[in-house]
Amino acid sequence: MEKKEQQSTEIMTAKDYRSIFWRSFTIQSSWSFDKMMAYGYMYAIEKPLRKIYPNDDDFYAALKRHTETFNITPHVSPFVMTLGVAMEEENAKNKDFDTESINNVKVGLMGPLSGIGDSFFWGTFRVIAAGIGIGLAKQGNILGAILYFLIYTSIHFLTKILAGKYGYKLGTKFLENASENHMMEKLSYGASILGLTVIGAMIGTMVSLQTTLSFNLSGTETTLQSIFDQIFPGLLPLGATFLCVWLYKKNVKTIYIILGIFVLSILGCMIGIF
Amino acid sequence: MVVKALLVALVAFLAAIDEQTFGACMMSRPLFTGPIIGLIMGDMTTGIIMGASLEAMFMGSIMVGSAVPPEVYASSVLSIAVAIQSGAGVGTAVALALPLSVFLQMWRNFCYAIPGSWAGKQIDKAVNERNLKKANLLHLTVVPLSIGIPSALLVFVAVAFGADTINSVLNLIPDVVMDGFNVAAGVLSCVGLALLIKMMSNNKIMPFLFIGFIAVMYLGMDVIGVAVAGLCMALIAVNSMRFEEAEEDF
Numbered sequence: 001m002e003k004k005e006q007q008s009t010e011i012m013t014a015k016d017y018r019s020i021f022w023r024s025f026t027i028q029s030s031w032s033f034d035k036m037m038a039y040g041y042m043y044a045i046e047k048p049l050r051k052i053y054p055n056d057d058d059f060y061a062a063l064k065r066h067t068e069t070f071n072i073t074p075h076v077s078p079f080v081m082t083l084g085v086a087m088e089e090e091n092a093k094n095k096d097f098d099t100e101s102i103n104n105v106k107v108g109l110m111g112p113l114s115g116i117g118d119s120f121f122w123g124t125f126r127v128i129a130a131g132i133g134i135g136l137a138k139q140g141n142i143l144g145a146i147l148y149f150l151i152y153t154s155i156h157f158l159t160k161i162l163a164g165k166y167g168y169k170l171g172t173k174f175l176e177n178a179s180e181n182h183m184m185e186k187l188s189y190g191a192s193i194l195g196l197t198v199i200g201a202m203i204g205t206m207v208s209l210q211t212t213l214s215f216n217l218s219g220t221e222t223t224l225q226s227i228f229d230q231i232f233p234g235l236l237p238l239g240a241t242f243l244c245v246w247l248y249k250k251n252v253k254t255i256y257i258i259l260g261i262f263v264l265s266i267l268g269c270m271i272g273i274f
Numbered sequence: 275m276v277v278k279a280l281l282v283a284l285v286a287f288l289a290a291i292d293e294q295t296f297g298a299c300m301m302s303r304p305l306f307t308g309p310i311i312g313l314i315m316g317d318m319t320t321g322i323i324m325g326a327s328l329e330a331m332f333m334g335s336i337m338v339g340s341a342v343p344p345e346v347y348a349s350s351v352l353s354i355a356v357a358i359q360s361g362a363g364v365g366t367a368v369a370l371a372l373p374l375s376v377f378l379q380m381w382r383n384f385c386y387a388i389p390g391s392w393a394g395k396q397i398d399k400a401v402n403e404r405n406l407k408k409a410n411l412l413h414l415t416v417v418p419l420s421i422g423i424p425s426a427l428l429v430f431v432a433v434a435f436g437a438d439t440i441n442s443v444l445n446l447i448p449d450v451v452m453d454g455f456n457v458a459a460g461v462l463s464c465v466g467l468a469l470l471i472k473m474m475s476n477n478k479i480m481p482f483l484f485i486g487f488i489a490v491m492y493l494g495m496d497v498i499g500v501a502v503a504g505l506c507m508a509l510i511a512v513n514s515m516r517f518e519e520a521e522e523d524f
Contacts, residue, residue, distance in 0.1 A: 025297030030397065030413045032390025033462040034469055039397050039413045046406070060404050067398055069469045074298050107470060112505070115498035126300055130329055133305050137326035140319040144326060145309050152300055182517050189515065190508035192474050193482050197504030199470055200486025201497050207467065208460035234491040240461050244468030245475075254465065255395070258387050261461055266454030274457045 011051055011089055012082065012168050019047040020085075020164055024078050034254045036071035041081060041106075048085045052092045062088055068103050072110055073117025075156055078164035080109050086171025101188030108191030111198025125155050207237035213273050276434060281314045282355045283430035289347035290378075290425040291418040304328035304350035311351055315358040324354045327364045345382060348425035349375035355433050370437040373444045378425055380452060383459040389420040482507060 027040030042063055053059040072080060084106060091097040129151040137144025174183075214223040228235050247257055268274040285307060292302030300306075304325040312321015328350045349371040357367035393416035400409035432440045471483065486504060489495045495503075 025299070026295055026414060027297065029294045030390060030393045030417050031294065031386055032394050032417070033386050034391050034465045035394040036466050039394065039409070042401075043410055043413050046410075056404060060401060063401050063406075063409075067401060068473055069466045071466065103473065107474065108508075111497055112501035115496070115501050119498070130303070130305055134326045134330050137305060137308070137322045137329075140322050142309055142318070142322060144322065145306050148305050149301060156297075156299060182515075185517075186512045186515060190512040192476070193479055193508040193511050194501070194504040195470075196474055196479055196483045197486035197507065198497065198501050199467055199474075200483035200488075201490045201495070201500035201504075202486075203464070203467055203483075204487050204490030205497060207464045209457070234487065237461075237464065238487060241464040241468055241471070244464050245471050248468055248472045254391050254469075255388075257465055258391055258462065261465070262387065262454070262458045265458035265461065266451055269450050269453040269457060274453070 010168075010172070012048060012085060016048045016051070016085075017082075017161075017164055020044050020078055020081050021160055023047075024074070024081060024160060024164075027072075027074050027077050033258060035067070035069050037074075037077070038067050038070045041070050041077070041084070042066040044077070044081050045085055045088075049088060052085070052089050058092070062091075065099060065102055068106075070106060070110065071114070073114045073121060075121050075159050076113050076117040076163050078160050079113065079167035080106055082164050082166075082168035083109070083171040086168050086175060089172070090175040098184055098188060101184055101191070104188045104191040104195060107195035107199075110195065111202065112194070121156075121159075126152060129155075203237055203241050204234055207241060209236040209240055209274075211236065211273055278314055279430050279434035282311060282351060282433050283426040285310055285314070286348040286351040286429035287422045287426035289351055290345075291422040292347060294418040294421065295414075302347040304332065304346070304354065307347075307351050308354055311354040312358065315355055317358050320358050321354055324357050324364050324367070325350075328353060328368070331368070345375045345378035345425075348378055348429055352429045352432055352437070355429075356437050359433070370441070373441045374428060374432065374437070376452065377444045377447070378428070380455045381424055382421055383455055383462070385417055385420045387458070387462060390417050393417060 023044040023046075024040075026043060027037045029043075030039045031037060045066065046063070049062050050059055053062055066084070070080075084102060087102045087105065091099060091102070129148050132151065133144040133148030135144070136147065174187075211224050211228070213225075214221055216222075244257055265274065288296075289302035289307055292298060292300070296302075305328075306325070308321045308323075308325015308328070309318055310321070312318035312324070315321065332346045332350065352374060353364070353367040353371040356362070356370050357364055360366070393412050396416075397409045397412050400406070400412065428440055482504070485507070486500050489500045489503060490497075
């Protein structure tokens with residue numbers, strides 16, 4: 001290794017943790033249907049990235065890696081952010097590091113962490129905090145709003161702080177001996193399998209498209225959707241997704257795909273397909 | 275009245291951009307904004323009670339994945355303000371705010387689709403030009419402002435001149451356009467998923483995508499269950515990986 005031997009101290013200081021913590025609040029600030037939280041992630045890890053890559057070429061190459069589509073429950077996002085920092089740190093030290101594995105791991109964590117985060121934050125903590133608050137507020141008691149704020153915010157902040165700490169700890173610990181035993185290749189391959197499986201599940205849960213088209217079949221009214229549901233439920237969401245993949249492979253620009261979806265949806269409603 | 279309307283509009287602005295700028299801290303919900311609007315409008319107790327009833331009503335409406343729920347934030351700010359102003363019950367206030375809520379939801383989808391993806395393109399460009407300041411500025415401003423300003427403006431007009439003025443204008447939007455926007459909002463997340471599929475596309479592991487899809491559609495599993503199954507499959511696949519022992523490495 002011709003690179004200057006890194007000091008054994010961790011690159012993440014208390015200041016960097018704080019920077020990621022506060023910046024992670026804006027993770028959805030440029031949310032879009034195509035890139036989702038990509039730039040929010042990038043924005044959050046800029047400070048530690050700059051430390052890892054003092055040289056502009058490496059720094060901007062690293063930023064570019066983090067402009068790929070990313071989506072997660074915002075409250076647990078610091079975990080993936082500091083884990084990403086740990087991977088970038090390893091990349092700076094280790095010439096053989098496969099940078100593609102960074103995005104594979106991010107995508108692999110998206111689904112499982114969001115699954116847990118969504119059900120805990122949206123399904124559990126917020127409902128409990130709001131339930132307690134509503135009970136008091138119904139009687140005109142200001143404590144309802146205050147308790148709601150205190151309960152929800154303390155859990156929210158605590159989760160963010162701990163998620164940030166453990167993401168980095170886990171990442172550095174795991175990557176320490178990652179260059180041996182083909183660990184990184186295994187991680188990258190495993191993460192992309194996990195990621196793709198979850199993306200498949202997300203097509204089923206996030207994309208919704210149904211047709212209301214109905215026709216008369218020997219006297220009985222049948223909807224096309226009921227036939228789809230019998231033969232292949234979710235044919236339309238799956239079809240729409242792969243149509244987009246195909247369009248991307250044909251280098252069609254995102255904006256045309258999005259506009260196309262709007263136009264087709266409105267036209268479809270006009271002639272009664274949707 | 276104008277000062278009150280301005281203050282209410284400011285609260286509506288901050289509430290509308292909670293998901294974007296304040297990390298979905300959920301202080302944009304009626305339970306929390308109710309007392310504030312009450313304070314501005316001069317009847318805090320009513321504000322608190324209205325906030326509680328609206329919160330109970332909107333309980334289920336939250337942002338999960340990329341399904342866009344009805345707009346809760348600015349429209350409940352408006353409902354509470356109008357309810358206190360007119361002395362009407364919460365039901366009347368909600369009925370008045372409903373068209374606005376539907377419109378703001380549609381507007382939000384539009385912001386995620388067009389200004390959002392425009393901002394993304396510009397950020398990509400700024401990163402390529404090595405202009406980090408510009409990239410950050412675009413990230414922090416484009417979507418919050420395009421969601422927040424119209425929301426605040428509509429709330430201001432409604433509080434200052436009455437909600438009926440707004441509703442009669444909003445009713446001019448044809449139903450078919452509204453319906454079309456709702457259909458589009460349901461489908462649009464396939465664009466992000468398609469980008470991910472393209473990024474990871476490696477025909478050898480594509481079958482896993484279909485396994486995940488089938489697990490949800492045919493077996494009715496939820497995402498956590500699929501993730502656990504995916505993790506098991508990933509471990510099995512990793513354990514059966516074979517490496518050519520490259521001699522130059524050792």
